[in-house]
Amino acid sequence: MRHVIFAAATAVIMAGQALASPDFWSREWPNTNFERSSVENWVEILSGGPPKDGIPAIDNPTFQNVADKTTVGAREPVITVEIGDDNRAYPIRYLTWHEIVNDTVGGVPVAVTFCPLCNSGITFDRRTRHGVLSFGVSGKLRNSDMIMYDRETESWWQQAVGEAIVGDLLGTELEQIPTWMESWAEFKARNPDGLVMAQPGYPRMYGANPYQNYDSSHRPFLYSGELPPHGIPALMRVVRVGDRAWPLSRFETATEISEAGVNLSWAPGQASALDSQDINAGRDVGTIRVRDAQGRDVAHDVMFAFAFHAFWPDGTWMIAR
Structure with a gap:
């Protein structure tokens, strides 16, 4: 699977360059207002392969104890x-x-999102000044990051930053909710009475990773932007808090870091979802938690370094001193 996907990358990029314009995308998206856009270079917008809703978002999921x-x-x-x-x-x-x-969790309408190509797992509050929105997968990528769309106006949203980049809702920002990625064992131990999403009713290879060995690659898929500075590998995970990023290499010699008003901790036990074909057998990347001085959870993301550099080019790298 991985070899087929990556072999097609060059052809897709070349096609995207030839068709890079809002006029081209408007044929597929007639209800999207392309006259409102913050995209300066349309070459950055590429098809990831599947069409609109070809990757089906889940609405009203069911849960198990x-x-x-x-x-x-x-x-x-x-x-x-x-x-x-x-x-x-x-x-x-x-x-x-x-x-x-x-x-909807605790009475709050949320969008739980995960972009495999950026390892970006972010939860957003779906309430905006324009009302409560519902999101789908556009099938488009920008800097290898998923472009979402809202079903109410079909505006396009950049998942990594939670902001509308094309359409009537241009510039609207979603509030990121403090959530985190951890192992199933960790969640169960802390929440024996909690709920877990049940398997969706789609014919998918759940538990299998279609991007085998992706996070040990040297170059991201469908990405032609600048690589990270300071010699940081493009697919190294970094902890992003606002416009700051801590490379996970910092945790090779420490399990806790307190800087810039936050406390970051690391513990082993979580498998990479982008390593082996069997997700549960992936190499141990550990669990990151981010809290403030009062011990409250802080909104953050554990994403790949190239994605942080692409969307926060002037961001601060919290590299070891």
């Missing part, structure tokens, strides 16, 4: 959303194939 879930491996990553007394786990084995889950 933690004790009843037997199909998720102990080391498999889940995105944990804890709002009030409502604690839910969204397994990456499902998000790899669906990328967006529209749900």
Whole structure:
């Protein structure tokens, strides 16, 4: 699978360069207002392969009690959303194939999102000044990051930054909710009475990684931008808090770092979702938690270094002193 995907990358990039214009995309997206856009270089917008909704977002997911879930491996990553007394786990084995889950947790309408090509797992509040939005997968990429769209206006949204980049809602920003990625075993131990998303009713190879060995590659898929500075590998994971990024190499000699007003901790036990074919057998990348001085969870993302550099070119790299 990986070899087929990557072999097609050059052809897709060349085609994207030839068709790079809002006029071209408007044929597929007649309801999107392309006169409103913050995209300066349309060459950056590429088709990832699937068409609009070819990767089906999940609406109104069903859940199981933690004790009843037997199909998720102990080391498999889940995105944990804890709002009030409502604690839910969204397994990456499902998000790899669906990328967006529209749900309501603790009374808050949320979009739980995961872009495999950037390893970016972010949860957004779906409430905006324009009303509560529902999101789908456009099938488009920018700097290898998923472009979402809202079903109400069909505006395009950049997943990594949570902002509308094309359409009537241009410039609208989604609030990022403090959530994190951890192993299924960690979630179960802390939330024995919690809920976990049930397997969606689609014919997918849930639990399998279609991007085998991706996070040990030298170059990202469908990305032609600048590589990170300071010799940081493009596909090294970094912890992004606002416009700052801590490379995970910092945790090779420490399990806790306190800088810039936040405390970052690392613990082993979580498998990479982008390593081996069997997600549960992936190499150990550990779990990151980010808290403030009062011990409260802080919104963050554990993404690849190239994606941070692409979307925060003037961001601060918190490299070892």
